[in-house]
Amino acid sequence: MPRKKPFSNKQKKKQLQVKREKKRGDTGSGPSSRNASVERGGERQSDTSDSETTDVRRINQQPFGREGRYDPNRFRLHFEKESKEEVEKRKKLAREKVLQPVSDKELEINISDIFPSEKGLGFPLRPPWSYEMTRENLLRKEEKMYRDYLDDMHSRNPTGSLSHFEHNLETWRQLWRVLEMSDVILLIVDIRHPVLQFPPALYHYITGDIQKQVILVLNKADLCPPPMVIAWKHYMASQFPHLQIVCFTSHPGQPYSTVLQKKRMRKKADWSHAGGPLDILKACQEITAGKVDLSSWEQKIKRDAVAEHLDGEQLDEGAETVLMEHQTDSAMEMSSPSHELYKDGVLTLGCIGFPNVGKSSVINSLVGRKVVSVSRTPGHTKYFQTYYLTPTVKLCDCPGLVFPSLVNKQLQILAGIYPVSQLQEPYSSVGYLCERTPFRSVLKLTHPSLMENKAHNRSQGSEELNWTAWDVCEAWAERRGYKTAKAARNDAYRAANSILRLAVDGRLCLCLKPPGYSCLKEHWENHPDLPEIIALQGRTAVDEGTGERDDDDEGESSTEPEEERDRDADDDEDGDDEDEGFGHPIRKEDKPSGFTVNMYNVLRENECE
Numbered sequence: 196m197p198r199k200k201p202f203s204n205k206q207k208k209k210q211l212q213v214k215r216e217k218k219r220g221d222t223g224s225g226p227s228s229r230n231a232s233v234e235r236g237g238e239r240q241s242d243t244s245d246s247e248t249t250d251v252r253r254i255n256q257q258p259f260g261r262e263g264r265y266d267p268n269r270f271r272l273h274f275e276k277e278s279k280e281e282v283e284k285r286k287k288l289a290r291e292k293v294l295q296p297v298s299d300k301e302l303e304i305n306i307s308d309i310f311p312s313e314k315g316l317g318f319p320l321r322p323p324w325s326y327e328m329t330r331e332n333l334l335r336k337e338e339k340m341y342r343d344y345l346d347d348m349h350s351r352n353p354t355g356s357l358s359h360f361e362h363n364l365e366t367w368r369q370l371w372r373v374l375e376m377s378d379v380i381l382l383i384v385d386i387r388h389p390v391l392q393f394p395p396a397l398y399h400y401i402t403g404d405i406q407k408q409v410i411l412v413l414n415k416a417d418l419c420p421p422p423m424v425i426a427w428k429h430y431m432a433s434q435f436p437h438l439q440i441v442c443f444t445s446h447p448g449q450p451y452s453t454v455l456q457k458k459r460m461r462k463k464a465d466w467s468h469a470g471g472p473l474d475i476l477k478a479c480q481e482i483t484a485g486k487v488d489l490s491s492w493e494q495k496i497k498r499d500a501v502a503e504h505l506d507g508e509q510l511d512e513g514a515e516t517v518l519m520e521h522q523t524d525s526a527m528e529m530s531s532p533s534h535e536l537y538k539d540g541v542l543t544l545g546c547i548g549f550p551n552v553g554k555s556s557v558i559n560s561l562v563g564r565k566v567v568s569v570s571r572t573p574g575h576t577k578y579f580q581t582y583y584l585t586p587t588v589k590l591c592d593c594p595g596l597v598f599p600s601l602v603n604k605q606l607q608i609l610a611g612i613y614p615v616s617q618l619q620e621p622y623s624s625v626g627y628l629c630e631r632t633p634f635r636s637v638l639k640l641t642h643p644s645l646m647e648n649k650a651h652n653r654s655q656g657s658e659e660l661n662w663t664a665w666d667v668c669e670a671w672a673e674r675r676g677y678k679t680a681k682a683a684r685n686d687a688y689r690a691a692n693s694i695l696r697l698a699v700d701g702r703l704c705l706c707l708k709p710p711g712y713s714c715l716k717e718h719w720e721n722h723p724d725l726p727e728i729i730a731l732q733g734r735t736a737v738d739e740g741t742g743e744r745d746d747d748d749e750g751e752s753s754t755e756p757e758e759e760r761d762r763d764a765d766d767d768e769d770g771d772d773e774d775e776g777f778g779h780p781i782r783k784e785d786k787p788s789g790f791t792v793n794m795y796n797v798l799r800e801n802e803c804e
């Protein structure tokens with residue numbers, strides 16, 4: 196009898212993987228279709244270290260199930276995989292490159308740098324169709340169009356030159372559906388870097404081709420200095436004249452969050468000051484010009500404002516029922532190719548935007564309570580659903596979409612577009628962040644070279660020492676007590692992940708500026724709209740300036756075990772994190788005159804001790 200050949204674990208794993216894929220009918224794509232994808236909802240990314248280099252075709256394979264049925268995991272984020280060499284090169288650089296703070300001017304960013312018109316950075320459009328076509332025919336047509344679209348993109352832009360973008364046709368199909376069924380589009384962006392998340396091609400398509408109105412929601416206004424919020428608003432208006440622009444925050448009046456807080460703060464949003472849902476209503480009133488009766492929405496906002504002042508129990512009793520429609524497979528639906536505006540007297544608002552910009556949070560804010568789960572892991576929303584805000588206003592949520600652009604990949608990660616937990620190499624993003632934020636004073640780090648004999652060396656200070664991204668991670672690991680399991684060395688990888696999450700959450704905050712901001716700084720700092728934005732943020736001078744802890748905080752105590760204290764800043768669960776609080780990330784140099792904000796309160800004095 197022939198001797199059995201030894202079979203390694205790795206081979207066994209591969210064999211199982213092939214078997215599983217065969218079973219799923221995922222033919223042709225091989226292992227790379229899984230390896231190349233970052234799965235929605237925070238599932239672990241497959242190990243890419245031993246697999247082949249970037250392969251666009253394979254990852255575009257759409258996940259079919261048996262008998263041609265669609266795979267339930269079809270809404271995964273699919274990003275192009277990076278080569279092992281590229282990742283190794285960046286790791287090396289993170290250890291060697293001395294961080295140099297960048298100038299204010301370099302934080303200014305023009306939309307044409309991100310989406311240059313000559314690069315043809317469009318997005319896939321649904322091919323024309325009619326009722327005479329069969330469903331299968333339509334699907335095939337869509338797939339062909341999608342492959343052509345990608346071929347065209349890649350022929351114009353060499354491999355690796357584009358940032359991560361969505362490679363999953365299923366997700367684009369969701370966008371088509373939302374655009375088709377909506378009367379007005381709420382395009383939501385993060386005010387810290389709105390131009391990263393505003394594809395001009397989408398704007399031109401909606402306002403030009405399908406002739407619908409767009410309300411640009413500059414969300415997370417609580418995370419950006421008020422003068423910069425105003426400057427961004429003006430910049431976007433100057434570039435895209437057909438937009439209605441609304442500043443928004445789903446966390447108005449939130450007290451400062453602390454990095455080591457064990458539990459998140461539970462404060463109900465308070466829009467009694469200004470703006471918020473009311474501004475969105477006003478924009479809709481202007482657009483609909485009396486064609487839809489929006490009085491029920493206006494009344495709801497008034498009722499919600501009253502309810503905010505009631506305690507929790509009364510609130511629950513009074514909570515209104517929200518009619519929800521689950522649109523599980525609607526991307527495949529063949530609805531009418533032509534859309535009837537304000538059908539049955541109902542205004543349908545479609546919420547679209549990149550992952551993590553706060554689409555679900557905006558919907559919850561409009562509804563007045565949580566109907567959509569929220570997560571800081573990008574790609575949480577899997578398929579769109581609709582909610583009746585009132586009998587005449589319907590909201591439609593859409594999964595986050597990453598459009599192709601030329602944004603720097605490190606910045607893309609800091610903007611929350613790529614799930615931090617899935618990163619192969621987080622250090623270069625840490626470096627990018629540290630060169631643009633006062634990380635040392637905020638994180639209160641001791642340089643690793645001074646760690647050996649802390650007591651002796653502390654007196655020397657670390658101001659004059661050079662920092663690399665790796666040093667920052669080591670120093671943060673030391674401060675937080677992150678150790679590797681085997682050798683109990685400082686766990687730089689975990690520290691890097693933790694720092695990036697602080698950035699995404701806005702607790703170590705990077706705000707980019709519109710072009711020319713530095714020259715016109717004084718103008719924006721004295722702008723007449725400033726009080727309106729401060730009111731929207733819902734913070735008073737007392738909240739901002741004192742740096743006192745909020746008494747309601749269920750915050751850490753200094754006696755809390757280290758592990759417990761770590762959890763909040765470090766874990767990137769896919770769970771719902773609705774109750775998160777956020778710090779105010781105002782950079783010292785952005786502080787407007789007469790506006791008392793202590794940006795360094797983001798991490799308070801005793802947090803890092």
Ligand SMILES: Nc1nc2c(ncn2[C@@H]2O[C@H](COP(=O)(O)OP(=O)(O)OP(=O)(O)O)[C@@H](O)[C@H]2O)c(=O)[nH]1
Nearest residue numbers: 415445551552553554555556570571574575576595
């Ligand atoms: N500071 C601040 N954080 C916000 C705001 N809105 C949302 N967030 C946080 O941003 C993260 C993402 O929010 P979601 O509402 O889940 O974002 P989304 O766009 O629906 O995300 P996807 O499901 O990935 O498409 C969560 O951690 C929210 O708590 C806001 O106005 N201010």
